[in-house]
Amino acid sequence: MARREAIKTITKGYALLVIGSLWYLLQEGILDLGKAFALFLVLIGAFLMIRGSIEVRGNESERGSS
Amino acid sequence: MKVREGLVEAGVVLIVVGLVLLAAPSLLEYREFYPLVIACLGAAVLVVGVLMLVVPKSLLLPLKMLASGLLVLAVVLILLSLIAIPPIPFVTLRLGYKYSFTYSKQGSVTGRIVEVRVDNSLGETVVSAWDSDQYYVKVVLNVYAPSREHAERLANVKKPEIVVEKVGERTIIRVILDYKVVSPAFFTYDVYIKVPKSVSSELHLATSTGKVSVEGLRARDVSIHATTGQVVLKRVAADSVSVTATTGEIDAEVDARYAVLQVTTGRLSLRILGNISGEYALSATTGSIDVIAPDSPSVGVRLEAESHVGDVDFPSSWVVIKREGFISTKVVAETPNYAEAPVRLLIRASVTTGDLDVEQG
Numbered sequence: 001m002a003r004r005e006a007i008k009t010i011t012k013g014y015a016l017l018v019i020g021s022l023w024y025l026l027q028e029g030i031l032d033l034g035k036a037f038a039l040f041l042v043l044i045g046a047f048l049m050i051r052g053s054i055e056v057r058g059n060e061s062e063r064g065s066s
Numbered sequence: 067m068k069v070r071e072g073l074v075e076a077g078v079v080l081i082v083v084g085l086v087l088l089a090a091p092s093l094l095e096y097r098e099f100y101p102l103v104i105a106c107l108g109a110a111v112l113v114v115g116v117l118m119l120v121v122p123k124s125l126l127l128p129l130k131m132l133a134s135g136l137l138v139l140a141v142v143l144i145l146l147s148l149i150a151i152p153p154i155p156f157v158t159l160r161l162g163y164k165y166s167f168t169y170s171k172q173g174s175v176t177g178r179i180v181e182v183r184v185d186n187s188l189g190e191t192v193v194s195a196w197d198s199d200q201y202y203v204k205v206v207l208n209v210y211a212p213s214r215e216h217a218e219r220l221a222n223v224k225k226p227e228i229v230v231e232k233v234g235e236r237t238i239i240r241v242i243l244d245y246k247v248v249s250p251a252f253f254t255y256d257v258y259i260k261v262p263k264s265v266s267s268e269l270h271l272a273t274s275t276g277k278v279s280v281e282g283l284r285a286r287d288v289s290i291h292a293t294t295g296q297v298v299l300k301r302v303a304a305d306s307v308s309v310t311a312t313t314g315e316i317d318a319e320v321d322a323r324y325a326v327l328q329v330t331t332g333r334l335s336l337r338i339l340g341n342i343s344g345e346y347a348l349s350a351t352t353g354s355i356d357v358i359a360p361d362s363p364s365v366g367v368r369l370e371a372e373s374h375v376g377d378v379d380f381p382s383s384w385v386v387i388k389r390e391g392f393i394s395t396k397v398v399a400e401t402p403n404y405a406e407a408p409v410r411l412l413i414r415a416s417v418t419t420g421d422l423d424v425e426q427g
Contacts, residue, residue: 002126003119009133010115016108016140023101029246032187034274034293034312 007051018043075138082142100147107140163210165217170204171228177235179268179286180261184241187274189254194281195263201239202260203228210252226255237265303341322346329353338411340365348415354422355415361426366407368400371415371422378417380424401426 022040025031031039114133118126180201184191189208196202205226211217227242243255254276261267267285271278273295280288285304290297292311299309299318307325309316315332318325321339328334330351338346340360348355354376359367371378373395380399388398404410415422 002123005126005130006115006118008115009118009130010112012133012137013108013111013113013115016137017105017112018108019144020101020103020105020108020140024105027098027101027246029244032245032274032293 007055011047011051014047015044018047075134075141078138079141079145082138083145086142086146097147100143104140104143107136107143111136111140163213163217165209165211165214165221167207167209167217167221168204169207169226169228170202171230172200172202173230174200175237175262175265176232177237178265179236180265181236181238181268181270182259182261183239183270184243184257184259185272186241186243186255186257186276186278187245188276189256190277190279191257191259191271191273192279192281193259193261193267193269193271193283194279195267195283196260197263198260199262199264201230201237201262202258203230203239203241204258205241205243206256206258208254208256220253224253226257301339303339338413340409340411343410345412346414348413349417350420350422351418352420353417354420355417357413357415357422357424359411359413359424359426363403364407365409365411366401366404367411367413367424367426368404369397369413369415369424371395371397371413371417371424373397373417373422375419376417376421378415378422381426 018040022031022036026033026036111133114129114136118129118133121129182193205228207221207224207226209217209220209224211220224244226244229240229242231238231240239259241257241259243257261283263282263284267283268287269280269283269285270289271280272291274293275295276292277296277298278290278292279298279300280290280302281300283302283304285302286306288299288302288304288307288309290309292314295311295314297309297311297314297316297318299307299320301319303321304325305323307318307320307322307327309318309326310328311332312329313331314329316327316329316334316336318327318335319337319339321341321344323342323344325344326347327336328349330353332350332353334348334350334353334355336346336348336356337358338344338360340362348357359365369380369384375394378395378397380397384399384401386397386399388396390396401407413424
């Protein structure tokens with residue numbers, strides 16, 4: 001339960017970090033809309049992959065210990 | 067339970083936003099730093115989340131409360147930003163009235179080559195040839211703002227920079243546009259450039275969602291990149307043409323020694339003028355390609371096409387040299403006069419799920 005809460009908090013933090021950073025880069029003209037959107041997809045995709053694999057590993061170890 | 071927690075957080079957010087607006091409206095002046103602060107809050111929440119994985123259970127509740135507090139603060143900042151700034155980075159809403167400001171520059175051309183460089187994300191860019199021996203650059207800044215005062219203030223800081231350098235035989239024209247978001251307004255630039263017909267041009271143009279047009283030009287090198295925008299080439303003769311439009315559209319009427327035209331999901335429409343021999347490499351992933359080649363005894367056309375799921379159509383009078391596959395097709399075909407024609411056009415085309423249609427006329 002605590003682990004799930006922690007992962008949820010990490011997800012929220014990561015989402016804010018990505019949104020804030022891309023917003024800033026866009027505002028400063030370092031990225032254009034197209035690149036920012038592409039980078040957003042890449043960053044969110046990478047995070048979902050990592051989160052998914054961590055959750056799968058967590059479930060497997062929980063099953064193993066029970 | 068979760069819904070109730072969400073309601074409490076939403077209530078706190080709205081109260082804080084209201085209090086900030088009442089008590090310290092001057093905080094809105096620092097809104098350009100909000101995204102950075104939001105990113106830092108995100109990093110802090112992330113660190114708190116990682117700590118929640120390792121600390122003993124007794125510390126979980128305080129950490130959770132800290133994370134909630136930081137999240138509320140971040141949401142407050144996002145809401146404040148959206149109140150202060152229309153969501154321009156995400157939605158290109160044209161808010162307010164339109165005010166236009168024009169900037170122009172004209173001068174003589176040194177040498178026989180004119181190089182043009184423009185990266186215009188949202189507006190229209192038109193490069194054309196004219197009979198004068200001078201170059202002419204006009205940039206129109208269109209500001210959509212609540213009042214003329216707002217628009218003029220923005221126009222003062224968003225003046226386009228028209229840079230003309232003369233290097234040896236070359237006149238280099240660069241138009242520098244600042245698309246950094248400023249509130250409360252939406253703005254675009256339209257760029258119009260005229261170059262003498264007598265010179266040879268080199269164009270390097272780019273856009274995200276705008277439109278790029280090139281008309282009646284004789285060029286050494288044309289390079290255009292559009293993300294979702296539209297590219298139109300009319301009566302353009304060039305040694306080398308390279309145009310990519312990811313989800314946009316290409317509509318070209320050209321004569322080129324070597325041309326590469328690519329779309330991913332967009333539509334590619336090409337009319338080859340047929341005054342010089344050339345090779346045309348065309349590709350579309352899910353988009354369609356339509357080609358019209360000249361129907362003349364002096365022009366021979368050869369098609370080398372590859373299609374994975376889509377159809378390949380060409381005139382029935384052409385000689386089929388090779389046709390392989392059923393669903394995935396490879397076709398090589400040419401006009402009967404191809405071997406002896408003085409002008410020979412080689413079309414290499416590749417589509418994945420789109421259709422390729424080649425006609426003569």
